[in-house]
Amino acid sequence: MAGTTSSAAEMISQLEAARKLALGDPQVYNQVLPGILPIVGPSAHVEVRRWGADFLAEAFASPSLPNAQKEQLSSDVLPTLRAMLEAPGEDPAVTKSVIQAAASLYPLVFRRVISHPTEAALWQEMSWTKLNILQRMDSAPIAVRICCIKFVQKVVQVETPGLISDPRRPEQNETSIALVPRTHPLLNLPNLEAEASGLLDRLLSVFQENTMDPILVDATLNCLAVLIRTRPPISTKIVSAILNFNPLKQANSPMNPRLMVIVRSMERTTRALLRWALRAVPNHPLEQKIQAYLMRLQQSRSALFAEPTAQKRPAEPTDGLDDAKRQRLTAGIRKFPPMPPPPNTYAHLFTLTEDPSLQQFDVTLLPADIVSTVTAVFLQHVDSNSLDGAIDAIRSRYTHLQKVNQPTPIPEVPMLGPTGIDDEDEYEPEFAPGPEAMVESTTERALEELAQPAIELGPFELPKPPPLTGAEVATLSDQTVGHVFQLVASLEAAGYFHTKQQSGLNRIAASGNDRDSWATILIRLATRAPTGLDDLSKALNEDDEDPTRQLIKSENTEETPNVANRIRQTLFMYVLEDFRPRLNMAISWLTEEWYADKITAKTHPELSHLPNYTRWANRFIDRLLPYLDARDKNLLIRFLSEIPSIDREILSRVKSLARDPERISMCILAMQYLLLMRPPAREMVLDTIEVIWREGDDQARGATNKVLAKWRPGFLEQAVKEEVETKTTVKQEMKMNGVTSHVPAAPDVTADASESMSMDPRKRKALAAANG
Incomplete structure (x- = not known):
């Protein structure tokens, strides 16, 4: 089995070389295709069949290959496609690519049969292939059914009368039954029209099913857009079926997150299709009905997805009879919050x-x-x-x-001597003391009021609270983290940002009550708390021959649900919600992760690979790159330049931007900035640029030529020589197999490379130095 897999991999590498030759020169398809078809047939290895099906789908969908050449090759390709479809237990990926190739071939075969009525065998092959594909529409996997929908759309488009721009030049008109003569021996017009009508009804039946699959509904809506624009006779029928379709029908059942996503998807696709129909087909017969449908759909969507708190509550009726006459209701007495406990300001x-x-x-x-x-x-x-x-x-x-602040009143008691008589009073025997002069009883009563019984204070201890379970600790920690994030969000909305102060090395990280200070506290709780080291210590202490391998295994599993990982996940989602203004928070977080991992590695040398920093940096880049466009080049450059460490995994993820023609310049600019500003990562960056040059197309090579010529002189010449040798080897092998006996000579890549470099004097000087 291992030998078969290795041989299949070698065969695919050779076939890939032939594919690159064909992509460089479309005329090579005439020699490559007849030799590849026996290799990728039903008896080949499954990986080879997958490659062959993808190659055929790509070849017949490519605009660089002329339609006349595709018509000539269709007679050779159709038997192989039919054999792949009829093979028992065929791989779904192979079936999907075969159906895509058949969808591209059907208009070509139809036009060829129109101009060559004697090719009955070719039309018979196409008919059997069409029947096999139509039988899969209801029972195949969802990916195959989507391709079947595209094939049915092509059949309906071809078998429906189209517009004829110039009857004198039928080769420039669109392929349809309008080009078929009524006396054609193979193509019966009534049968074709009936078949197209039935297939169209089958396409539109997806809108009438009770249990609707949102993927099939969206695929059907996307295919119907082409028919609405190119086939006016059936556009009214299609639009009427869409107007009778209610994408919000499933909203009557109990809503859950999955059902809400399904309803939103179908509603957005339906609304986008109808708005496009109004723009693409001016003065449509159903224009007023479409506008009314869009208005009702918008109202239903607002009523369904609007939050109850965001809706304005209607005023209460005062008389209960006439809604037009309402009295203005006076507002109730406002209740203010109580005074906070002392001390007060x-x-x-x-x-x-x-x-x-x-x-x-x-x-x-x-x-x-x-x-x-x-x-x-x-x-x-x-x-x-x-x-x-x-x-x-x-x-x-x-x-x-x-x-509250008024002191407790103490009764005023005259200061008397030990006998109960004021020392300053003189004894007057003539004076008869009355009740008011007798103060002894008054003094005793005052002392009794002020005196309190003695209380002996003994030791007192509060009862210990019951121990918390792990679930209770997790719940309380999540609530605390959630409250802090609410505070961060409120401060961000109110505009409380950290003011830029040049405090030097003596600055304090969280010295204010702003968003950045609270974010710093959260980040350091996640990175510097000791809870995250327990699992790593357990992994290191277990008996294993290779503790590093065991530690890597534990990192690839699910994260331990501790407080630090919960804070990390919450930070991760908070930054991704609006990553452009919150990028500085992500950089601060990753810097703290790198610092904490470095400190941990001093006591645990096995953790020198920075586990937390590597994991979260890669996750953040994976989620960030799909949302970047060509305008975010400064954002990407800033992120790559300010994170503390860059490795080959991060660069391999950034390299994926080079596959997009619109974002390749952003990728190369980021690489150039790293070359200039981060010398320790220069070799890794240059290796990544070399991979982009080898795996990319002409645009990628043109963008990387200047960088490689400056930083690695001599690489372009060596790579061009290797490419020429590879093409020569492929030609010799294919010639030995009898495949490309008439393959034209490979283009002079060396001349093209030198010509592309001749415009830059610095490159001419570098090339001369390398050759000299």
């Missing part, structure tokens, strides 16, 4: 709101003239009743504070 006294962002606003930052102007304007427009209510609330608060 003037800010607590005059604060009547519960909004944390307003409570934390420092009004001293505003100039005095602005405050006075705003206050004067506010007092002119404020409601007097609201102002009186606020003043009464502050007055009641102040009265309460006065009562």
